Amino acid sequence: MPRRRRRRRFAPPSSATACSRRFEPESPEPHGVSSTVSGGFGLSGALRVLPLGGLGEIGKNMTVVEYEGRIVVVDTGLMFPTPDQLGIDLVLPDFTYLRERADDIEAIVLTHAHEDHVGALPYVLREIGETTVPAIYGGPLTVEMVRSKLEEHNLKKAPLQAMEAGEEVDAGPFVVEMVKMSHSIPDAFAVALTCDLGTTLLTGDYKFDQTPVDGVPADMARLAELGRDGVLLLCGDSTNVDRPGIALSESSVGPELKRVFGRCEGRIVVTSFASNVHRVQQVVDAAAANGRKVALVGRSMRKYVNIARRLGHIDVPEGLLVGVKEIAQFPDHKLVIVSTGSQGEPLSALRRMAHSDHPQVDLHEGDTVIFSATPIPGNERAVNETVDRIYQLGAEVITARDAPIHASGHGYAEELKLMINLTSPRYVMPFHGDYRRLQLHARLAESVGVPPENIFRGENGLPLEIDERGARFAKREHAGLVFVDGVDVGNVEDVALRDRRMLSADGIFIVVATVSEQDGHSVAPPELIFRGVPFLEEGDGVLDELRGAVEDSLARSAREEIREISLLQTHLHDDLAAFVYERLRRRPMVL
Template sequence: MSGTVRVLPLGGVGEIGKNMTVVEYDGRIVVVDCGLRFPTAEMMGIDLVLPDFTYLRENVDAIDAIIITHGHEDHLGSLPWVIRDLGEDKIPVVYGGQLTVAMARSKLDEHKLRDVNLEVLPIGDVVEAGPFTLERVHLTHSIPDASGVAIGTPLGTVFFTGDYKFDQTPVIGAPADMSRLAELGREGVLLLCGDSTNADRPGISDSESIVGPHLDRVFGRCDGRIVVTCFASNIHRVQQVVHAAEKHGRKVALVGRSMRKNVNIGRSLGHIDIPEGMLVPPREIDQWADDKIVVISTGSQGEPLSALRRMAYRDHPQVELKEGDTVVFSATPIPGNERAVNETIDRLYHIGCSVVTARDAPIHASGHGYAEEVKMMINLTRPKYVMPVHGDFKRMLIHGELAQAVGVPRSHVFRSENGTPLEITAEGAKFGTPEHSGMIFVDGVDIGDVSDVALRDRRMLSADGIFIIVATISEEDGSSVVPPEVIARGVPFLEGNDQFTDDLREAVEDSLDAAAEQQITEVDVLQNHLHDDLAQFIYDRLKRRPMVLPVVVEV
């Protein structure tokens, strides 16, 4: 069989988040997932981080379909930006499960992208997309409608697990379709691209069904208000909180736009059942006795603008936390978010709240399989080649070792990087020439490459503030005409230090005099001269490096 299957990860490899992979054959493309991730603390002012999809822009006419494994942000979140950039008419079809498509439609509507062809691909159905066949295989995760994706090519099947665990007692729906996985294995899987998130955790993950009874016990110990925070897309967890609230005679308020939106979508599709009259709007929370209300909120990852974070900092317009409230974290921090979560928890303790986390009680079950489940997936699908994805390099390495432990030759395990394609032919598999990849930042509503300089400037401003120096000079000889104006913002320890400000004005005068002696009259050169002199003066006096912005005005 001639031809080459090319699998190119643009995101989600060597990291947890922004999953996006390109599968190519005979010059045609199918894209699996369009995810994003949230910025780290160093990315000042950045709202979202997307995979760099320049490769898709350059090859947009070759795209036959996009298929989404499930509705989590790290697999679906960048779809509106990708569609807007590539063009609504350039993507023939976007496939997903029923809930996934509903979530995608909601996101696209927010961006006024209403002409995208979104189609539900039922489990077990097979559709053609150029030289490929596409099939969704039912798997269990922390959101309904999660699935693996089997992409048929003339050389064999490429199987993407998406996020999965082998939960034998899921809260909603059936267990994973292990029989279909085994059938794919018998038919022959060419390449397995498997979830590595919990490959480093031994054994088997807890079932989602264990969480409900433990939430019930936690609720039984609480006399005051209860705030439960979890992922807005974790509809299973919301259902369990609703059951526990109903048992203890409490009403439920949903706080956070994404929480309300996802619960409404889940209710309309029958994935969640909330008794009539049980929901109360957030503005009515204070009208109920403390022991009669449960708040389900976003913010389990300490996101800066999330509902819980704003509550912790006394900045939420509808919910003011107080001593005696109990906050239940029914989620664990995504790697990289630990600091933000710990800061939020500490603020909650400062208010006087009790805090319950997964360390205190089994109130969370991961949606990602542990080591034995990773091995089970490999044993069921029996792939010729394995490419670990969806994990940092440590977890991907462990995933590769698990594959070798169950019989996959070491030479058939490929640990890739974003932008490095795996090329498979009838003769074998090898890495190809790297393609352009990286990150695209969303800053407000615009996307683009926010340069390292911009981020460095933002970090400098946040740490040491800024001095703006306005100097008015004579156009004829460059001498100072009026006393310079000094404006300081965010500079630590400056308040009340009038002597320093006076000394800084003198330093400006001295620098201008020196420049005049050297006959420096060009404004750009003079501003650079001022910047260097004043930056050194400020550091010598304050031992800090605020941003210095000289403004020279000629009269």
């Protein structure tokens, strides 16, 4: 069982710093050397920090921390597909490295329960074995949400263990400590991993909210204590590094929601992340203050709220909640619907409402839909389409551009500076962001006094190694993308995605030709089958031209005495593709 304790494992770092070169992404070979570090950490062996996801991208956060051949994995997140990844449901980190080192894993530690930090866990456990990992640690809410997710995947034996903030537990050569942070979900922790070389602090997602909804701010005192003891490496969230100042407090959203609710005469639909428990609490409070009942719509919304209520994170007045099937029993001005779908997800409740496809909720004139969330990068198009459909149905839409009804769960630039100043790390490695944000975070660290040679701008698959000589990047490990396509995991090749894009854009042509085995001449008129090709219809004169092009190609191949079927297919494909592009300026798939 985890137990609370405090350890001082190494002396604070001296003011003299090591000299190491940063890895530049454009370099053909990653490199980095450092001179010997005086004091602080002088034992043999190297600490190795290997990001498998979360660097150079938004999402699929996963980091391997290794010492003396033993591994602690921090987070197992997923990412949602981009619009050009057609037919893909989820994008996971490539965990080949974990599969090959499964016996060396001491623990998986989860910073919080958002999908970009825990969503890949079922797939990881299937890959390496559900009971291979000795323990999976997380906060109480994280553990319960993950348990529900694993049960959906029929994984019921995973060794989940809840830890409270401030508790520590041994994991091989590491001491794992959870440090309370503020985020848009309760039980969000930074993870301090201490070994004989020092402490690596992975912040997870955080902000320094001084007036959080649950009244429990980030444990800045413990962060400062870790800083006094000496933090060897800080791996910090870069999400909002490009936003100056500090983030709005989550508790500022509640009063604004009450005011917005008070102005609405008809039915209100609020959409937010199902896991944003604090936001749901404030919606409930605003509804109660305005004399409205609350209905939860969306499977994940109901599931997460039930878990949060059971753990005491949401307080709902008795009689306030009504079932989704009871919605029709209440007048519009007495009802608030809390729905999933803030990111325009295809099968979410709000998306179905917007397309008049929801079995219980029909949006209509007089409704007000409140987006109490901002689009994740890459989701803007889906969100805009959903908003447009809602307007088409006659409802009104309110977003964070219209009123301060959303507060980010990620700290702004001044909060990232505060994290560095509190923890006084020897080395800094920006995490959780695309390349632009990682670069900005590196500059920010330099601006508050971290020597530039001690700031490492990493990439997925590029391990940072730290020992008594200093810090440097080591040989790159395999790290990439794993696609989930229905029930198929990992077998979708780039060529398949390319073919899907081609089919979606320009359709497909299938040519059926019969040729003589003796002389290669066409013995029957060619048949053309097409689907989804723009500007082409049966009876169109272009089809006759296409048939003529096929016959010309076959005749030319016959004259050149081409008999090999594969070569004949190649000639026919190239000739027809060129003709179609010349006539239609399209590139359909030609078979």
